[in-house]
Structure formats: structure tokens, C-alpha cells
Amino acid sequence: MTLEVDNVSRTYLGIRRNGTQQVAALGPLSLTIPSREFFAVLGPSGCGKSTLLNVIAGFEKPDTGRVTLDGKPIMSPGPDRAVVFQEPGLMPWLTVRENVEYGLKLRGIKAHERRERAMHFLKMVHLSKYAEARPHELSGGMRQRVAIARALALEPRVLLMDEPFSALDAQTRDLLHDELQRIWIETHVTVVFVTHNINEAVYLADRILLMTAPPGRIKRLVRVPFARPRQKTSSDLSIFATMLQKEIKEEVDKVASREFDPDWTPATRSEVLVDPAAEI
Amino acid sequence: MSSAIRMFAKKLAVQIVFAGVLLLAWEAIVKVGGVPPYLVPPPTSVFAAFVDMATSGILWQSVGLSLYRMAIGYGVSLVLGTVLGILLARSWFVKTTAGSVVLALQSLPSICWLPFALLWVGIDERAILAVVVLGATFAIAVATENAIRNVPPIYLKVGQVLGAKGFVFARDILFFAALPEWLGGMKLGWSFAWRSLMAAELIRKDSLGMGRLLEIGRSFNDVPMMLAAILVIIVVGVTVDWGVFGTIETKVRRLYGLQK
Ligand SMILES: Nc1ncnc2c1ncn2[C@@H]1O[C@H](COP(=O)(O)OP(=O)(O)OP(=O)(O)O)[C@@H](O)[C@H]1O
Ligand SMILES: [Mg+2]
Numbered sequence: 001m002t003l004e005v006d007n008v009s010r011t012y013l014g015i016r017r018n019g020t021q022q023v024a025a026l027g028p029l030s031l032t033i034p035s036r037e038f039f040a041v042l043g044p045s046g047c048g049k050s051t052l053l054n055v056i057a058g059f060e061k062p063d064t065g066r067v068t069l070d071g072k073p074i075m076s077p078g079p080d081r082a083v084v085f086q087e088p089g090l091m092p093w094l095t096v097r098e099n100v101e102y103g104l105k106l107r108g109i110k111a112h113e114r115r116e117r118a119m120h121f122l123k124m125v126h127l128s129k130y131a132e133a134r135p136h137e138l139s140g141g142m143r144q145r146v147a148i149a150r151a152l153a154l155e156p157r158v159l160l161m162d163e164p165f166s167a168l169d170a171q172t173r174d175l176l177h178d179e180l181q182r183i184w185i186e187t188h189v190t191v192v193f194v195t196h197n198i199n200e201a202v203y204l205a206d207r208i209l210l211m212t213a214p215p216g217r218i219k220r221l222v223r224v225p226f227a228r229p230r231q232k233t234s235s236d237l238s239i240f241a242t243m244l245q246k247e248i249k250e251e252v253d254k255v256a257s258r259e260f261d262p263d264w265t266p267a268t269r270s271e272v273l274v275d276p277a278a279e280i
Numbered sequence: 281m282s283s284a285i286r287m288f289a290k291k292l293a294v295q296i297v298f299a300g301v302l303l304l305a306w307e308a309i310v311k312v313g314g315v316p317p318y319l320v321p322p323p324t325s326v327f328a329a330f331v332d333m334a335t336s337g338i339l340w341q342s343v344g345l346s347l348y349r350m351a352i353g354y355g356v357s358l359v360l361g362t363v364l365g366i367l368l369a370r371s372w373f374v375k376t377t378a379g380s381v382v383l384a385l386q387s388l389p390s391i392c393w394l395p396f397a398l399l400w401v402g403i404d405e406r407a408i409l410a411v412v413v414l415g416a417t418f419a420i421a422v423a424t425e426n427a428i429r430n431v432p433p434i435y436l437k438v439g440q441v442l443g444a445k446g447f448v449f450a451r452d453i454l455f456f457a458a459l460p461e462w463l464g465g466m467k468l469g470w471s472f473a474w475r476s477l478m479a480a481e482l483i484r485k486d487s488l489g490m491g492r493l494l495e496i497g498r499s500f501n502d503v504p505m506m507l508a509a510i511l512v513i514i515v516v517g518v519t520v521d522w523g524v525f526g527t528i529e530t531k532v533r534r535l536y537g538l539q540k
Contacts, residue, residue: 057441058440059437059440076440077437077440077441078440078441078443079441079442079443081441082441083437083441085434085437085438087434089432089434089435089437089438091435091438091453091456091457092535092536092537092538093456093459093535093536102442102444102452103441103442103443106442106443106444106448107443134535134536134537135537136536136537137537150442151441154441154442
């Protein structure tokens with residue numbers, strides 16, 4: 001199975017000082033993401049990362065090009081491409097387990113099998129104790145784990161994640177990075193993971209797409225050469241992240257010089273304290 | 281005894297004492313202060329009037345009839361208002377055409393239609409029900425529309441990913457996501473219908489009803505009966521408003537984690 005992004009581009013009608021006009025948000029861009037790959041998308045804010053993910057998910061139609069999964073073009077959203085959003089989006093009227101089960105129920109899977117499968121994935125995110133709790137009784141990090149379990153329970157062919165941890169505090173995020181690495185090693189599900197966080201991408205991904213300033217195109221595709229399980233604290237990872245940080249800084253500066261007031265100038269290279277943990 | 285129960289008992293005791301003191305003071309002022317009892321009767325005569333109404337059966341008949349009218353009128357407006365609200369939220373055409381009409385009618389107290397009813401059909405059962413229906417329908421429609429429009433867009437996306445489309449999405453997700461606000465609209469609709477009914481019953485001469493009890497009292501210059509009728513109207517109103525709607529709303533909001 002492969003996910004094929006073929007010459008995809010997207011423009012939006014944007015409101016500017018001189019009236020509305022078409023604003024290019026993404027591409028054109030082509031990618032091939034092989035089965036079982038953990039693929040991260042990294043780029044400056046507004047470069048079209050979410051747009052790319054939404055096109056793959058089927059929420060948005062590209063203006064040009066198409067996305068195919070196993071050669072079949074993607075027309076609309078569906079359970080074969082599960083999405084984890086920045087917010088958990090759990091249904092508060094259902095218990096945690098029922099939330100995980102709901103997608104299976106729609107597929108006509110029998111009650112006891114559904115339950116077994118839900119419990120299996122809740123166990124995977126260490127939440128089986130909370131199966132009968134309501135979402136509002138959980139912390140933000142726990143809710144996001146339920147959202148991941150719900151997505152995994154669909155047994156999707158691709159798991160799409162749009163900044164899934166960016167609303168969480170640093171400690172919880174670290175914990176979830178470890179969880180996600182472990183889950184990925186266990187399941188080897190294909191993941192497309194959008195993020196602002198370079199360390200996160202380096203820690204988790206097989207390959208990283210660095211996107212250009214908008215309209216987002218491929219600046220570089222980077223293979224992360226480290227075996228798993230990886231250690232957050234490993235110096236190899238931070239050296240690698242620092243290297244990426246420099247490339248991304250160029251794109252961020254491009255965005256800033258376009259968007260900010262004209263008196264803005266980029267800090268010169270020597271002044272920049274390269275901090276790969278910084279969000280871009 | 282847990283502290284929550286103790287707090288509750290304390291609150292109840294304070295409230296009972298307060299009510300007792302209030303009634304005693306009222307009785308004392310009327311008896312001692314020389315207020316003419318035909319203008320402000322003491323609580324004991326109000327209670328006596330209440331017992332009279334209860335024993336003669338006129339009270340139960342009136343409460344029954346008013347609640348029956350509410351059941352029919354409010355039931356109809358719940359269906360109409362909800363359907364109209366769904367159309368307003370989902371159909372561009374309905375919103376564009378009927379939208380402003382509904383908003384305009386919603387701001388008009390439905391009792392303003394009574395003079396028309398007098399002209400067209402006279403004050404009969406149809407007129408009373410029409411006023412009740414008009415009172416609640418538009419409020420429920422507007423609340424239903426807002427409840428649907430305010431459903432967070434994330435649920436639409438989540439539904440699509442999980443495979444909930446069309447009717448299944450509406451039944452399993454949209455309905456529950458809109459439920460708390462829709463319940464608020466139902467409660468508002470009830471209180472509008474209730475106000476309209478009391479006003480309409482005041483005017484209708486040839487039938488009973490809680491509003492009518494007030495008017496009967498007035499025609500006999502029987503102020504104790506009027507006050508007793510007012511108290512009955514308050515008690516029934518509060519029972520439904522808090523006891524029924526309030527309880528359901530609180531249950532749902534707790535379940536959703538919207539309130540402690
Ligand atoms: N629905 C929309 N209508 C108009 N413009 C949009 C819409 N969605 C996105 N855009 C524009 O498209 C561009 C790319 O947006 P997108 O959300 O994909 O960026 P992003 O890379 O995900 O940014 P961030 O990292 O801040 O989430 C932006 O310039 C944005 O203003
Ligand atoms: Mg985004």
C-alpha cells in the first residue's frame with residue numbers, strides 16, 4: 001500500500017487590503033509515502049501543512065492533482081484514513097469506551113467484538129481503567145490518548161495527525177511521544193504527522209518533509225537515520241535537529257519578512273541561539 | 281451526616297423559618313395594622329380560600345384543564361418549532377425567506393393575537409390553543425436553529441472520519457451535540473406558552489383554567505381566592521420549570537461535564 005500525493009495544489013480566496021484574491025496555500029507538490037512509514041511534515045506557520053493533511057483526509061478538494069491510496073483516488077473522508085486533530089473531539093455524551101467503539105459500531109461489528117477491540121486499544125494507550133469514565137473526567141493528555149485509541153481502533157490504512165500534541169504541556173507531550181513511538185513500533189501503522197516541533201519530528205519520524213514558505217512546496221525530504229527505539233536525550237538526535245532548525249529558520253524568515261511590518265529584519269546568523277526544541 | 285447533607289438541611293431550615301416569619305408578619309400587619317382585608321387578606325383567609333377551591337373540586341379541574349391545554353399546545357409547538365428550527369439551520373432557502381419572519385414573530389408576545397382570535401372565531405378552545413402554540417413555536421424554532429448552528433465543527437469532521445453520514449450523523453452526533461442548548465430552548469418555549477395560556481384563560485368566560493380562577497375571584501371581589509389562585513399558578517409553574525425542565529437540563533449538563 002502506498003499513499004500517493006500527485007501534483008496537488010490548493011488556493012484559497014483570501015481577503016487582502018486591495019480586495020479579495022486567490023491566495024496560493026499549497027503546492028504544487030508530489031509525494032510518495034510507502035506503507036508502514038512514519039512521515040512527518042514540518043514547516044513554517046501557514047505553509048499549508050494542515051491543508052495537505054485535509055486534502056489527504058478528504059475534507060478538502062485540491063485545485064490540481066490528486067491523492068491516491070493504493071491507486072484509488074480519495075474522494076471523501078473515511079475510516080481508512082483516521083484523523084487525530086489538535087483537539088480530541090470526543091463525544092461527551094458517550095463513555096470513553098463507547099467513543100472508541102462508535103466507529104466500529106457503524107461498521108456493523110458485533111457488540112462483544114467491538115468491546116474487545118476497544119479495550120485492546122484503550123490498553124495500548126494505558127487507559128483501560130478509564131473505559132467507563134466520561135471524557136470530561138479525563139485530563140487533556142488522557143483525552144488525546146482516547147482520540148488516538150479511537151483512531152487506531154478503526155484499523156486505518158493511514159493515521160493522519162495534525163499537531164496532535166501541541167495543545168498539551170511539555171511533560172505530557174514528552175510522555176505521549178514515548179507512547180506514540182511504542183505504539184508505532186507495535187502496530188507499524190502508516191502515519192502522516194504534521195508538527196511545528198522539530199524534536200518531535202526527529203524523535204518520531206522515518207522521513208521528514210520540510211516545507212517552504214507559502215505556498216508550501218517541498219524544500220527537502222530528509223531521512224532520519226536512527227534505529228528505534230530512540231532516546232529523546234540522545235545527542236545524535238539533537239545534532240540532527242539543530243541541522244534542520246537552520247534550514248527551517250530560512251523559511252520562517254521568509255514568511256516573517258513578507259508578513260511582518262517593513263521595519264523587521266531577521267536576526268543575523270551569529271545572534272541566533274539555535275534551539276531545536278523551540279517551536280517554529 | 282455528610283457535610284453536603286448538613287448544608288442542605290441548614291439551608292432548608294433557614295428557608296422554612298424565613299417563610300414562617302414572612303407569613304406571621306403579613307398576618308400581624310393585616311390584623312393589627314388595620315389594612316382592609318378586602319384589599320389585602322391575611323394568609324389565613326387565603327389558605328381558607330384555597331381549601332374551599334380544593335374541596336369544591338374547581339381547583340383540580342382548573343389545574344387539570346390548564347395542564348391539558350399546555351400538553352396539547354406545547355406538544356404541537358415543540359414539533360413545529362423543532363422542525364422549523366432544523367429547516368432554518370439547514371436550508372438556505374428557508375433561512376432566507378422565513379428567517380426574518382420567524383425572528384419578528386418571536387419578539388411579539390403571542391397574546392397580541394388574542395384580539396384577532398376574538399374577531400375571527402371568538403375566544404374558544406381553538407383560540408386558546410392557537411395563542412399557546414404561537415407563544416412557544418417561534419422561541420423553540422430560534423433556539424433549535426442556534427443549537428444546531430453552534431455545534432462545534434470538529435464533530436462534523438470526527439463524524440466523517442468515523443463514517444457517520446447523513447441521517448446516522450444527525451441521529452448519533454448532531455442531536456446529542458445540540459441537545460443541551462435545545463433543552464434550554466424547550467424550557468424557554470414552555471415559559472412563553474405558560475404566560476400566554478394564563479392570559480388567554482383570563483379572557484375566556486365559559487371554561488375553567490388556572491387563569492380563569494383569578495378572574496372568577498375578581499368578579500366576586502374575592503381577593504383571598506385571587507391570591508390563592510396566584511399561589512397555585514406559581515406552584516405549578518415552578519414545579520414544571522424547575523422540577524421537570526430544570527432537572528432534565530441539569531442531568532444532561534452534568535453528563536456532558538458542562539456543570540458540576
Ligand atoms: N478555509 C480557509 N479559507 C481561507 N484561507 C485558508 C483556509 N484554510 C487555510 N487558509 C490559508 O491557507 C494557508 C495555509 O493554511 P494551513 O492551515 O494549511 O497552514 P498550516 O501550515 O497548517 O499552518 P499552522 O502551522 O499555523 O497550523 C494559510 O495562509 C491560510 O491563511
Ligand atoms: Mg495547521
